[in-house]
Amino acid sequence: MSGSCGGTRMAFYVLENNLEAVARHMLIFSLALEEPEKMGLQERSETFLEVWGNALLRPQVAAFVRAQADRLARLVPEPHRLAEQLPWLSLSALKFRERDALEAVFRFWAGGEKGPEVFPMSRLWDSRLRHYLGSRYDARRGVSDWDLHMKLHDRGARVIHTREFRRWRDTGVAFELRDSSAYHVPNRTLASGRLLSHHGERVAARGYWGDVATGPFVAFGIEADDESLLRTSNGQPVKTASEITQHNVTELFREVAAWGRPTANHGTPEQVHGEGPGTAPSPEFTVHFLPLGSAQTLHHKSCYEGRFQLLYVACxxxxxxxxxxxxxxxxxxHLIVELARYLVDLRQEQLQGFSARVGELARAAGFTPQNxxxxxxxxxRFYKSGDSACLRSHAAVQSTTPPPGALVPPSVQPATPPPDALVPPLEARNPPPEGLTQPSEGKTPPSERLKLPSESRASLSEVQAPSGFLCAVACESLGHTWILK
Known part of the structure; x- marks a missing residue:
């Protein structure tokens, strides 16, 4: 992120489509902003990689998740204590039932329901992989190699090594920072809920419906500012995607720690550290979580209309x-939209169609492509010109937003039940028992343009994690623009 606000605080407004993703954001932010005296930089980076990218955790990392989840579960229902201990976080926009469901998610992570059988991650991962591959399951090693070499490598992710990609496809462990036998505790933060139909009745079920196709390596592991990390020898990368990811995350956390450290320019010690004991230093930013499904109603509130300098939209x-x-x-x-480049089940013409549709939607929303x-x-990348506001009503008439299935893979369609249906206890069911199928009502058929290759029996909703991400950045001074790089 670049820009200068001359000491002005930034505000990030985040919209997700399920509360488990909101809870993961809160956990990861609290980890990234952990005091150096409590957790060193290397330990913080390694803990992040395991919680974020591994289906199985080491016991000490699982203990950290339980402790943090227990703390957050106690803070969520108490706004005053939350503001004192986590001043960078705001849940004031969430509905009461969403906060209750969020607390329930943290209670589940904290071990309110004991035993690995509550969330048998290894079995759930294998079941999901079987469902995704179908008849190709017995040839899964060959399928894995094909997806890596013929798709991810061809699309720019050449540093991903065959061994690490196979390991992730088989076990869900992407970052093996210690001996493989150390990873055996299920990562409960990857659990999510769905409403399923059982004998004509809707029941809430907890399981794993996340990514088993692409992997987490493309987020931090295929680019680096340090060119030596991308060096090749005899045509093969010297460093793996896991090593590059660890380097990038460590540097990112180092910058976050330096950026958030109080300095003389940020006020007096009393202003920085607070007047009372136990008060956290005032941060230079605030993360606001918006209610689920509120994207189309934000403009009705004057506090949001024309406020944001940057809008980031995940695919x-x-x-x-x-x-x-x-x-x-x-x-x-500015507007930045993530494209579907690394979705391995989309062909090249489908990727081009997706990009073209993104351009159409952005122009209809009042944005102009950046040169x-x-x-x-x-x-x-797009920007909003000064006369976009007067064109908004015309754009709204000329272009209406089609249903989700016509724009993006079915994975973006909400797969999570309403918050009040996610309160534990929920029984982990994956695959569902006999006669248990997803309800068919309310589904939008996928666009022909984005139809999956015929060789894959699974839809992209069975490939991608059931979550999305939309973030808007506001700066107190509207005279500055923040650009995400």
Whole structure:
């Protein structure tokens, strides 16, 4: 992120489509902002990699998750204590039932339901992989190699090593920082809920419906500022994606620690550290979590209209991009949309169709494509010109937002039940017992443009994690623009 606000605080507004993802954000932020005296930089980086990218954890990392989850479960229902101990976090926009469900998620992570049988991750992972591969399951090693070499490598992720990708596909462990036998505790933060139909009745079930196709390596592990990490020898990368990921995450956490450290320019010690005991230092940013499904109603509130300088939309939330959402971005603001480049089940023509549709939606929302010498295949970048506001009503008439299935893979369609249906206890069921199937009502058929290759029996909703991500950045001074790099 680049820009200068001359000491002005930044506000990040995050919209997800399920509360488990909100809980993971809170856990990861609390880890990233942990005091150096309590957890060193290397330990913090390794803990992040395991919680974020591994299906199985080491016992000490699992103990950290339980402790943090117990702490967050106690803070969520008490706004005053939450503001004192986590001043960077705001849940004030969430509905009461969403906060109750969020507390229940943390209680489950904290071990309110004892025993690995409550969330048997290894069995759930294998079951999901079987469902995704279908008849190709017995040839899963060959399928894994094909997806890696013929798809991910061809799309720029050449540093991902065959061995680490196979290990992740088989076990869900992407980052093996210690001996393989040390990873045996289920990562409960990857659990999510769904409403399933059982004998004509809807029941809530907990399981794993996340990614088993692409892997977490593409997020931090295929690019680096240090060119030596990308060096090759005899045509093969010297470093693996796991090693590059660990380096990048460590440097990121180092910058976060330096950025958040109080300095003389940030006020007096009393202003920085607070007047009372136990008060956390005042951060330079605040993360606000918005209610689920509120993207199309934000513009109705004057506090959001024309406020944001940057809008980031993940590929799983593209269907929310509309003139109403565009009205929340200030003139001169920027829009960044993640493209579907690394979804291995999409062919090249499908990727091109997705990118074209993103451009159509962005223009209908009042944005103009940025001129780039070398357009990115990973992100589409736009800006909002000063006269976009007067064109909004015309764009709303000319272009309506089609249903999610017509824009993006079915994975972006909400797969999580309403918050009040996610309160534990929920029985882990994956695959569902005999006669237990997902309800068919309310489904939007996927677009022909984004139909999966015929050789895959699973839909992308069975490949991608049931979550999306939409983030808007606001700066107290509207005279500055923040650009995500």
């Amino acid at each position: 799983g939330m593209v269907h929310l991009l509309s003139p109403d959402l565009g009205a929340c971005v200030a003139p001169g603001g 780039q010498d070398r357009p990115s295949e990973t992100f589409a």
